[in-house]
Amino acid sequence: MMESVPDGAEVVASRQEARRLTAPPLLVVDAVTDFLDAHGIGRGPLSWRRIGDGHSNITYLVRRGGESVVLRRGPRPPLPRSTHDMVREARIQRILGGHGIPVPEIVAVCEDASVLGVPFYLMRRLDGTVVTDTVPxxxxxxxxxxxxxxxxxxxxxxxxxxxxxxxxxxxxxxxxxxxxxxxxxxxxxxxxxxxxxxxxxxxxxxxxxxxxxxxxxxxxxxxxxxxxxxxxxxxxxxxxxxxxxxxxxxxxxxxxxxxxxxxxxxxxxxxxxxxxxxxxxxxxxxxxxxxxxxxxxxxxxxxxxxxxxxxxxxxxxxxxxxxxxxxxxxxxxxxxxxxxxxxxxxxxxxxxxxxxxxxxxxxxxxx
The missing domain is CATH 3.90.1200.10 (Aminoglycoside phosphotransferase (APH), C-terminal lobe)
Incomplete structure (x- = not known):
């Protein structure tokens, strides 16, 4: 189920709200909206859902209008040194895609940590299945x-x-x-x-x-x-x-x-x-x-x-x-x-x- 109302802790509506929190949020809706605008991705309000089973980096499915992208970011700071390098991770996938390795298409990379507190990148959403607890x-x-x-x-x-x-x-x-x-x-x-x-x-x-x-x-x-x-x-x-x-x-x-x-x-x-x-x-x-x-x-x-x-x-x-x-x-x-x-x-x-x-x-x- 996609969410569209911030919970005030993991997801907040604005940068101003984020600054008032003791623990930084994972998504800031107005900041992500501005970033999508800058890259021409969708129109209108956002909806989101956390996906994946990882215990390290964090992944969200983000929808806006008729477009869907996957946002991947590191966990809340403080981060262990030399880990959670989203810029490098996106670069590796772009290189390997050119060699025919099946990887998601990288749509945009944000190196500016001030947007969400950490760098992040966007991937094109894929229609597929990840096998975990059940066999499709x-x-x-x-x-x-x-x-x-x-x-x-x-x-x-x-x-x-x-x-x-x-x-x-x-x-x-x-x-x-x-x-x-x-x-x-x-x-x-x-x-x-x-x-x-x-x-x-x-x-x-x-x-x-x-x-x-x-x-x-x-x-x-x-x-x-x-x-x-x-x-x-x-x-x-x-x-x-x-x-x-x-x-x-x-x-x-x-x-x-x-x-x-x-x-x-x-x-x-x-x-x-x-x-x-x-x-x-x-x-x-x-x-x-x-x-x-x-x-x-x-x-x-x-x-x-x-x-x-x-x-x-x-x-x-x-x-x-x-x-x-x-x-x-x-x-x-x-x-x-x-x-x-x-x-x-x-x-x-x-x-x-x-x-x-x-x-x-x-x-x-x-x-």
Whole structure:
């Protein structure tokens, strides 16, 4: 259901009202209206609806007259350093669209943080389906469930097949040393984003640092490649209409994406973690983690012997990222979060236990 009346907290009517709030709002109607006017997008009053299942950046469907756009912005300040860069995220999608990767069309980018308190961008609305808690009817038959998983892998293979040594892509980062940087960076992030001691973090970090695999290739790494960040076409056959949420994208080791995809993929018999955001793949007919990996291997020729290392990295990083969310919630910086933040008291240790399992490390007592 679309809203058209500001609630006075998350959405306010004017900049003047926004200045009176202790916590900045997420949408300011007159500011967004002025920005749409400046870019010739629609006429008349706005209506809006918050969409997506992300716990980091925030996305709204905005309608005005006969036009619909999707507004994507970072969370309320204060923002962790080097994250939530909407300008960079929009640029990456524009570049990848030119390489034939299915991404939303970027309509406009606002670099001026004074408009909404943070930079944001607008995307063209797509008519598609994101699979989370239910399987849409056109993907429900067993054969189409299998084809859905195959489409997930094939889109990742296409992304990883782009030459990152030429053109604008080469300016997005240096893939050399990517794995070492990931371990070092996230080890440091734990110390500044936690309020408790969980010894498994350092234990797993030591294992990752001591068992770094050599990178076999360099590619664009999405960084959060999972079913919930993929939009499927609204009709059969299963086809990826767009890959969403490019906040974490950089250049690096492609197996980091495969490790994340397979480690967070829900399958029957696997222990649930806070990253089980598309639980429907536990149902019969969907590919297993092993089948995902085998299809990827058959299309890339990469050696997947070290895949458990990448799966460990994925879940360990997720634990640290989720701990930062929990700490922000404890500090009152996520006032609308009544479910996810509180769940991370036990959820982060579960992620660490799953990471240790992929590494073959014995469980350690929770700190």
């Amino acid at each position: 009817a056109h993907l429900a038959p067993a054969a189409r469930r299998r084809a859905t998983g195959e489409a997930v892998v094939d889109a990742l293979v296409a992304l990883h097949g782009i030459d990152v040594t030429q053109g604008e892509l080469a300016s997005l980062g240096s893939p050399g040393g990517y794995l070492r940087r990931q371990v070092d960076r996230f080890r440091g992030l734990w110390e500044v984003n936690t309020t408790r001691a969980l010894p498994a973090v350092e234990r797993i970090a030591d294992w990752l640092a001591g068992n770094l695999p050599p990178s076999q290739a360099a590619s664009v790494v999405h960084g959060d490649y999972r079913m919930g960040n993929l939009m499927f076409a609204p009709r059969a056959p299963a086809r990826i209409l767009a890959i969403l949420d490019w906040e974490m994208a950089t250049l690096g080791d492609p197996l980091a994406d495969l490790g994340y995809l397979t480690a967070t993929w829900s399958e029957a018999g696997a222990v649930a973690t806070p990253l089980e955001l598309t639980p429907v793949t536990r149902e019969p007919g969907h590919l297993t983690r092993r089948e995902l990996a085998e299809r990827y291997c058959s299309r890339t020729g990469l050696d997947l012997t070290p895949l458990p290392w990448y799966q460990t990295l994925a879940l360990w990083k997720a634990a640290i990222f989720c701990e930062a969310i929990r700490t922000r919630w404890l500090r009152g910086e996520r006032p609308d979060d009544t479910v996810f933040g509180p769940s991370l008291e036990a959820g982060v240790p579960r992620l660490l236990e799953a990471a240790a399992g992929h590494a073959g490390l014995a469980a350690t007592p929770r700190g």
